Amino acid sequence: MRKTISSNQERVMSQQAGGDRGLFSGHFGFVIAAAASAVGLGNIWRFPYLTAKYGGGIFLLVYLILMLTFGYALIVAETSLGRSTRLSPVGAYRAYAGSKHSPFLSFGGWLNAIVPMLIFPYYCLIGGWIIKYLVEFSMGKVGILAGDGYFGGFISDTWEPVLWHLAFLGCTLAVILKGVEKGVEKASRVMMPLLLLLAAVVAVYSMTRPGAGAGIYYYLVPDFSKLSIMTVVVACGQLFFSLSIGMGILITYGSYMKKDVDVEKATNRIQIMDTLVALLAGLMIIPAVFAFSGGEAEALNAGPALMFVTIPKVFNSMGFGGAIGTMFFLMVFFAALTSNISIMEACVSTLSDELHWSRRTSALFMTFEAIALGVPCSLGFGPWSFISVAGMSILDMMDFTAATVLCPFAALLTCLLIGRLVGIDKLALDIKASSAFRREKIFRVCIAWLAPVILLIVLVSSVAAALGWIKM
Numbered sequence: 001m002r003k004t005i006s007s008n009q010e011r012v013m014s015q016q017a018g019g020d021r022g023l024f025s026g027h028f029g030f031v032i033a034a035a036a037s038a039v040g041l042g043n044i045w046r047f048p049y050l051t052a053k054y055g056g057g058i059f060l061l062v063y064l065i066l067m068l069t070f071g072y073a074l075i076v077a078e079t080s081l082g083r084s085t086r087l088s089p090v091g092a093y094r095a096y097a098g099s100k101h102s103p104f105l106s107f108g109g110w111l112n113a114i115v116p117m118l119i120f121p122y123y124c125l126i127g128g129w130i131i132k133y134l135v136e137f138s139m140g141k142v143g144i145l146a147g148d149g150y151f152g153g154f155i156s157d158t159w160e161p162v163l164w165h166l167a168f169l170g171c172t173l174a175v176i177l178k179g180v181e182k183g184v185e186k187a188s189r190v191m192m193p194l195l196l197l198l199a200a201v202v203a204v205y206s207m208t209r210p211g212a213g214a215g216i217y218y219y220l221v222p223d224f225s226k227l228s229i230m231t232v233v234v235a236c237g238q239l240f241f242s243l244s245i246g247m248g249i250l251i252t253y254g255s256y257m258k259k260d261v262d263v264e265k266a267t268n269r270i271q272i273m274d275t276l277v278a279l280l281a282g283l284m285i286i287p288a289v290f291a292f293s294g295g296e297a298e299a300l301n302a303g304p305a306l307m308f309v310t311i312p313k314v315f316n317s318m319g320f321g322g323a324i325g326t327m328f329f330l331m332v333f334f335a336a337l338t339s340n341i342s343i344m345e346a347c348v349s350t351l352s353d354e355l356h357w358s359r360r361t362s363a364l365f366m367t368f369e370a371i372a373l374g375v376p377c378s379l380g381f382g383p384w385s386f387i388s389v390a391g392m393s394i395l396d397m398m399d400f401t402a403a404t405v406l407c408p409f410a411a412l413l414t415c416l417l418i419g420r421l422v423g424i425d426k427l428a429l430d431i432k433a434s435s436a437f438r439r440e441k442i443f444r445v446c447i448a449w450l451a452p453v454i455l456l457i458v459l460v461s462s463v464a465a466a467l468g469w470i471k472m
């Protein structure tokens, strides 16, 4: 089989591994790199606003159940697929067909590749909003940021958000082209634990505000009357987004993993870290929505704006709000940057492997793509706000298409790939070579039955929702 990992990616990975054999140094190297990719805006920005919108506790419950069942199965499956074949995601799908030409596998491969390309533009946009808030906080403008309508005014401006979007894109590009991922990874090794710590402090503060109790209740106690098919559909999309699964990134990381590293344990750590950050972000933001904005339906339905509207109010009400806000946004910036690098890296390696473009050309293409699709997302909150489908802004539409429709589709194909072509037995054997594989039964049931069935239901419902047949 052809080895299809682009040379630069190999260099990056081996840098991360601290050696030049193109392998992670062990358990720790893999966990850090994969966790840096996983923990990002998905946890801090996307998870809280979806939880607030889709019923609070019930969304959390569904999310956790999905996380423990097929989130677990897919993260283990993707990692060990990569590890057992030593292939990058790009050519991997095709390579499994051997010499046979299989349109199904080419399609599956491309589907996996297209998801990060769709996510990249608006990830840069939200990253830009983060830099804007970082800068404003560092200038001590806490009171202004916390003012009602401030955020709405900012995003509806035609050019300002676009400039910040370009700034974040520029940061990512600079890191990728200069090949300084190593430095960024090192920084994120420090930043990630600090982020956890600070998030915990802010969460405790936010939970102890007057009126926050109702928010804690809303967030932690499931209300089954709010359960709908959309809760499951959206929770599923969030799971993929947050763990970076269903788009082959973990296949790549797995392909750089040594054979003796315990796949189950390593992926477990990533899941725990990822879930912890998301849970804390929810505890920071949702009680605060109740304490500061009353917790009416309108406040809970704020969507992508939620974090930017709520968090400044929290910092504004605490001592040293400016300094703490600056620290907070700096850490979120790092978390977002490392994730964005992994998204861009996935796209660039697809383009250079499949279309035989140089890395520079591929990076340039991605830059243009991020501008071409990211600017409309930004304008969708301002001059182009008249464009909306099923009540979704342009950004919401892109996000919905990528995470809620295409990701489950790609994951479904991955399940079929494993079930039909690679063989669950073969994969299970490979996993067992290095780990106790205590949850083998869950793994088998999920990959063979549960995941395909749920993913199919999710897929059909998300398309039905987009067409307006069921309520979002």
Ligand code: TRP
Residues within 6 Å of the ligand: 037, 038, 039, 040, 041, 042, 043, 115, 116, 119, 240, 241, 242, 243, 244, 245, 247, 249, 339, 340, 342, 343, 346
């Ligand atoms: N998981 C990251 C987050 O939670 C986002 C991310 C990183 C991602 N790499 C990805 C999403 C690849 C899709 C595809 O923010």
